[in-house]
Amino acid sequence: MPMDLPVTDPVLVFALAMLIILVAPVVFTRLRIPGLVGLIVAGAIVGPTGIGLLERNETFELLGTVGLLYLMFVAGLSIDLNQFAKLRTRSLVFGLTSFVIPQTLALLLGTQLLGFDLPQALLLGSIVGSHTLLAYPIASRLGITKNNAVIMTMGGTMVADVLSLLILAIVVALIEGASGPGFWLRFTLLMLLYAAGVVFLLPRLGRWFFRTVRNQADVEFVFLVAVVFLVAYLASWANLAPIIGAFLAGLVMNRLVPENSPLMTRVRFVGNALFIPFFLISVGMLVDLRVLVSSLTLWERALLFTGLVLGGKLAAAMLVRQVYGYTAVEGWVTYGLSTPQAAATLAVTLIGFELGLFDGTTVNAVIVMILLTSLVGPSVVDRFGRKLAVQETTRPYEPTQAPQRILVPLANPEHVEALIDIALIVHDPKSEQPIYPLVVVRDEEESGAPVAAAEQILSRAIVHAAAADVPVQPLTRIDLNVA
Structure with a gap:
């Protein structure tokens, strides 16, 4: 019996989606390309402008939104605050430098070369200023995660992502159309009131709940999911994007969900196996393959965005290397770790598309940039991380490094x-x-x-x-x- 495309049967749609989630990461990982890129590419292939197997209907939009918020929650929950505290000042300096340089370049080139208005240029800077530690597993495998430069980069990731989301909040406020001191005063007060309420109330609620409900893994997980989506929804009351609320909820609950706890394992399992892949597939469905193969403008923007990331992150890494006296190898490892774009980049890009600030060409260009930076960053870390690992073995023994x-x-x-x-x-x-x-x-x-x-x-x-x-x-x- 011939099959009508796109597939509309909900059972078959879900079965096909799970098959994509199963196969795509495995295939791309064998090609030494991050699995998340594979899911985006798979979404583009099966989407409306590909073979038309699936359509980006309300169901995929809902699951994509859920996956986006869950991704930002896990990002906040996974940040190692203890590592950040070890080199707080250096992490702050690197995070600021790593964000401000690409943001400034994007603001200048976006307005002068691409003809973007201020909100568009700011949001472009927010995209290229953030970074994701896609290459961290390579650093962990090489045994260099206790190196000061690596610790600084991990802490700087949190700073850069927070700044990226802060710029997003400002852009959302700008496109509301209001201006003047009164509007910005109200916006600032609402944002501070919202943040203070979450930071003050959520940890107390979490501690009370986990003391009251013990050894009930399913109830604890449902509590976390309910909290993150409620906090994300309340963010709109303060004129903030829901992803900011989800990220803040993850940061605030960070201390209550230990890295190695069974609850954290379940949070990551559900996200990595279900919610986040649906978000990545839905992003891939936004890619217009016809434009990808025929538009010169798309590739010009993709190369420009990639140049902004590679140049801005390289300048930041080498500047901080000179300030703190790191070796050349440590500087290159820092650069490789801070180059890949993924989580916050995808989140901000999707919000920009939904707000009408970015067209399909820009979204496609950003996705190409994500692919390119996801290849460059891990390659740099693998090459120079090996040299750094050799240097680490020649250092004097420290008791803290014992098994x-x-x-x-x-x-x-x-x-x-x-x-x-x-x-x-x-x-x-x-x-x-x-x-x-x-x-x-x-x-x-x-x-x-x-x-x-x-x-x-x-x-x-x-x-x-x-x-x-x-x-x-x-x-x-x-x-x-x-x-």
């Missing part, structure tokens, strides 16, 4: 989950060392039952730690004295 081994003595079954949670908070997410839960049994004539009870306690510890995707090495010891 992390965490021993968790267990006795009372009621305290197993709480003690493992503490170990998960302390456990370094980059460490390959397992957590060692230990139960000591007295050496008595009838020790069979106590040993069986100890195995039950250890099994609970293993299950709880496994939910956080952390390796566990259970230990049972029989001794005359527990001490």
Whole structure:
């Protein structure tokens, strides 16, 4: 039976979408291209201007919006505030430099060369000023994540993304059509009131909820999702884009959801497996393949945007390298980490398209720029990260660099989950060392039952730690004295 295109049957639409989510990242990862780029390309191929298999209807728009807000929430939730605190001043300086230089270049070239008005040029600067740590897994694999330049870059990412979203808020206010001191005073007061309310109330609500509801993973997850979408909706009351509220919710809840906790694992799993891929596919559906192969203007803009990113980020990395005395290799690693564009870039671009500030040509050019920077950044980190890894091995030994081994003595079954949670908070997410839960049994004539009870306690510890995707090495010891 011939199939009518586009597909409208909801079951088949969902099945095709899940098949794309399954296949596209695998194929592109084998080509050494980030999986998120694969989902965008797949969305363009199956979309209205591709083979027309799927259409960007209300369902895809809804799921795309959900995925966008969830992406920004996870971005805020995943920021390592402890790493940021280690080199706070350097992170602030690098984040500001890495954002201001591309923003200034975009403002000048956008208005003078592309004929953009002020809101369009500001939003273009917001796009090229942010960056995403797509190349961080490479740095982690090479063992250079504890290098000061890498830590500074990680902290600077948060600063650049916050500034990018702040510019977005200003642009949204500009296109409202109002102006004058009264409007800007009202806008500033509403923004500060909204931010203060979220920062003050949300952590208290979260702490109360997590104290009240213990060991109910599904309820905890639903609470987080409900909170992020409510905070995102309330952002519109302060004339802010919902993605700003979602990002702020992630930052505020950051301390309450530890990096290695089972809850964080579930948050990332649902986002990476469902919500965020739908957003990326919906973005790909905005790409007009006919324009992509026929428009010279599109490629001119794509190369210009890419040049803004590569040139601006290189200038920032080398300037900060000179200020803080980093080596040339560290400067290039910083550049490679700060070059790729993804999360905030896609979010701001989509908002700009929905507001009518960007046309389809500009959106397509931004997506090409994302692809190019996603190739350049990881390649630079891989090349110079290897040299930095060799340099790191020649440095004097520091006790803080020793392998992390965490021993968790267990006795009372009621305290197993709480003690493992503490170990998960302390456990370094980059460490390959397992957590060692230990139960000591007295050496008595009838020790069979106590040993069986100890195995039950250890099994609970293993299950709880496994939910956080952390390796566990259970230990049972029989001794005359527990001490």
